[in-house]
Amino acid sequence: xxxxxxxxxxxxxxxxxxxxxxxxxxxxxxxxxxxxxxxxxxxxxxxxxxxxxxxxxxxxxxxxxxxxxxxxxxxxxxxxxxxxxxxxxxxxxxxxxxxxxxxxxxxxxxxxxxxxxxxxxxxxxxxxxxxxxxxxxxxxxxxxxxxxxxxxxxxxxxxxxxxxxxxxxxxxxxxxxxxxxxxxxxxxxxxxxxxxxxxxxxxxxxxxxxxxxxxxxxxxxxxxxxxxxxxxxxxxxxxxxxxxxxxxxxxx
Numbered sequence: 260x261x262x263x264x265x266x267x268x269x270x271x272x273x274x275x276x277x278x279x280x281x282x283x284x285x286x287x288x289x290x291x292x293x294x295x296x297x298x299x300x301x302x303x304x305x306x307x308x309x310x311x312x313x314x315x316x317x318x319x320x321x322x323x324x325x326x327x328x329x330x331x332x333x334x335x336x337x338x339x340x341x342x343x344x345x346x347x348x349x350x351x352x353x354x355x356x357x358x359x360x361x362x363x364x365x366x367x368x369x370x371x372x373x374x375x376x377x378x379x380x381x382x383x384x385x386x387x388x389x390x391x392x393x394x395x396x397x398x399x400x401x402x403x404x405x406x407x408x409x410x411x412x413x414x415x416x417x418x419x420x421x422x423x424x425x426x427x428x429x430x431x432x433x434x435x436x437x438x439x440x441x442x443x444x445x446x447x448x449x450x451x452x453x454x455x456x457x458x459x460x461x462x463x464x465x466x467x468x469x470x471x472x473x474x475x476x477x478x479x480x481x482x483x484x485x486x487x488x489x490x491x492x493x494x495x496x497x498x499x500x501x502x503x504x505x506x507x508x509x510x511x
Contacts, residue, residue, distance in 0.1 A: 261501040262472040264457035267291040268298040271461045285473045294320035311510040318350040347505040349379040350387025357391040417441040431457040
């Protein structure tokens with residue numbers, strides 16, 4: 260199985276190479292999402308230390324928008340273009356109206372979101388998109404920019420599923436599926452060829468405990484239950500989706 264979205268740069272995991280080594284016994288690959296420039300250097304080192312197992316996604320998370328400036332974007336653009344062969348996706352990027360209430364900062368989020376999608380297009384990389392309480396605005400920007408290499412991380416916009424289906428976007432499903440009715444509805448109505456697995460670990464909890472990347476198996480088992488498929492079918496299809504979408508070159 261493949262976890263397409265976790266945070267190995269997090270202090271809970273930092274410098275725990277033994278953990279990452281143990282994950283290789285259970286998973287084909289993990290994509291670590293580095294959401295802030297302060298973590299890019301470490302995340303890049305991690306990707307190189309575990310080549311063909313740890314893959315790298317870098318972004319400017321909308322929650323941190325108050326810290327970002329045009330100079331931040333310029334730095335990010337230079338970093339991405341200078342390391343594009345080491346990066347499989349640009350993200351997390353997007354809109355977050357749950358944590359960000361100020362209208363001026365929300366407009367700033369929109370500016371960054373559009374610019375970052377355009378950057379991803381210019382180097383032919385997918386975008387990994389974070390949306391919280393901002394589905395209408397975020398999907399409007401995605402359709403305006405007209406980009407199809409879109410990965411909707413932990414997508415919960417069940418009322419906007421028709422937008423996903425009318426485009427070629429992929430959705431990753433995480434541990435929230437175990438308890439969320441709207442995420443179950445999305446999985447039920449979304450073709451398996453659009454679905455990938457994630458944990459968002461360590462942020463996403465399972466039964467009150469921080470998740471690990473190998474908890475994608477629990478997510479896969481829930482998909483099996485909802486869609487009445489075998490674990491083998493779900494694993495094979497979601498792995499293939501991740502490999503082809505992110506162009507992953509695995510060790511086996």
